[in-house]
Amino acid sequence: MSLPATAVVAPTPGSLDSYHVTREPYYRAIGDEVALYEAAYSVRMPIMLKGPTGCGKTRFVEYMAWKLGKPLITVACNEDMTASDLVGRFLLDASGTRWQDGPLALASRYGAICYLDEVVEARQDTTVVIHPLTDARRILPLEKKGEIIEAHPDFQVVISYNPGYQSLMKDLKQSTKQRFGALDFNYPEHEVEAEIIAHESGVSMDVAKNLVHIAERARNLKGHGLDEGISTRMLIYAGRLITQGVAPLAACRVALVRPITDDPDMRDALDAAVTTYF
Template sequence: MTNDTYSDTYYANGNEVQLFERAYRQRLPVMLTGPTGCGKTRLVEHMGTLLERPVVTISCHDDLTSSDLVGRFMVTGGDVVWNDGPLTRAVKTGAICYLDEVVEARHDSLAVLHSLTDHRRALYLDRAGEVVHAPESFMLVCSYNPAYRSSLKELKPSFRQRFVTLPMRYLPPEREAEVIVAETGVGTATAQRLVRCATAIRTAEAAFHFEPPSTRVLVTAAHLIAAGTTELEAAEACVLAPLSSDGAIAEGLREVAAAGLADAESTRY
């Protein structure tokens, strides 16, 4: 397997595919870190295809409880019946269980993962009185964006050290443009201008203090362009508008983005 293109337009940005596969073969959990929209979820989906395993995705949030993960007793047809949660189903079926933005989950909810991330590789269903031992094909994968986490939402070092950590980043500009072309069918020149626009904003990100535009939003903008929207209108709606509602910051972003779209067919911002 090379570091070039992959199915579903996944483009490797280093050795993350090889490391992910080796972790899977050694039955080790993986933590993906990196900015929003840099390809973490796409990597997991790609690896599910590559390893021929189903992927069970759990979107983490403040209200996620351990019962939401492992399951709970429910009344069904007058009987009290145990219903497995997504984590339990993933363990039993030997799937890849992907906890997206795990930092958003409550710390007490994450405690149920501890026994799955060490030598035990087991899930303890205390309320059901059951221990589920993970088959060799089961893998636990988590992701989060360390650059934009709140000080109140920070993963404990003891939790992070349970995982093989794979840092991810945005693709080089020429490869990012290739992804946009492959996903949307727009011309290479258009894709390159969108990438230049995003790169200019990402470079200025430290001054503006916002989350930089992702590859995902560039693909969305390109879809609008493919449907007939001008490049500047698409950049405004998909790249600039979601970043800030502050008028002064928005105007500054337009000036930064204008450099990236300098040779677009329409007038500048």
Template structure:
């Protein structure tokens, strides 16, 4: 079961007013819905804000087999005795922390509906398995959900009744100067290769209609930079961290490597 954790504030470079809106929503006891492409910083924003607000954070990676019990809790057998164990949502409600449902559209609808009473004026939850015990959310409790709008479909989307209970924040990849700062802070890569890498990432995003389902995220650029810090050449690091995760198609991979070579100012294709 997910444990409550407190974090030191990780570095987060805001691209708009998302920090102010998030903090305002927390003060007003409103739920937040984060929308944005893979690797743009949704999880990092939540971690940063939990530390900044000094509240525990319980993170749940949602999946299609996740049930309401996975969020609320269940009875477990311990040493021959049966005892109740709170789920991450219940922990957050009791402690006054943030419960973060990552990729919430992957979860079953019955699991998502379980949060409704916590996202309106009631701020309560009822545990039917504990005889209908009703818990009032402690001060500081906040529900945050995230998803990638690019993967939306009729079968994988939030109900309007759920969406209207939340404050929406649209995130995207940062501009080049901000992304350069982020990758530099996370990897320590030298300026020349860092400039090449940022220009490569920007170029791949401009060509997003070239047959790729996703473009190079800030996360993949950081991974490539870290590989370079370990001694790998620009081409090898970018191929492993960017091209390989983006596609399995040999022709597309070859095209990506050609683009990678074009942005390698060292011309050391190692």
């Protein structure tokens, strides 16, 4: 069982050592996405990962960063994020003010893969700061500091987004979309998903298959009362609870059914679906 290997150590300027992915993250390739990504990286093409939540987008980026041996800087985007949060800002210091590089500046200066998670959550005026970095220019102007960073040869931007649940309003601008190559992610095939769950949580293959069956029931309800089906990540959580000795029914209730819905009827129907397997 391996836990996600994200680095969260505070940055020390000039070095991205702490951002290196040191252990090999578990990733089970589903198609040719690894080869496609490698090809895209070799020409430093920005990449967009699309897919529902918890289907392995972030894990894929970690795995690729490890495979390519490059540092990985992850930014979780949100609505209140401003351009300064990405680019950097002046901070107060004992000797005056001091410029603090933001994650994007850091990655482009020292050569890392910059991963903007759930990028549509950020406002459109924030996302445009990545534009000069994601076309032929590959530069990042720091207007407040009066500096232009020429991107390091190793630098690449990867963004992820979930086309499913955003409203019509929260979409990427065309000018942003067209700067990226896109890889589609989805929940894996039945057998493969069971294999992933068995590996990640340590449950037996039979239990893993039953968990996938339950998830497929919930995915049937997407758009019919559920905004999103049960993700692979949730199944792994349920599996981990089961390996901890929690009864399967209780584990599914806690990790699968209760988190995704508040609707009592929906909860009841899903609970009933769980009992047809455990």
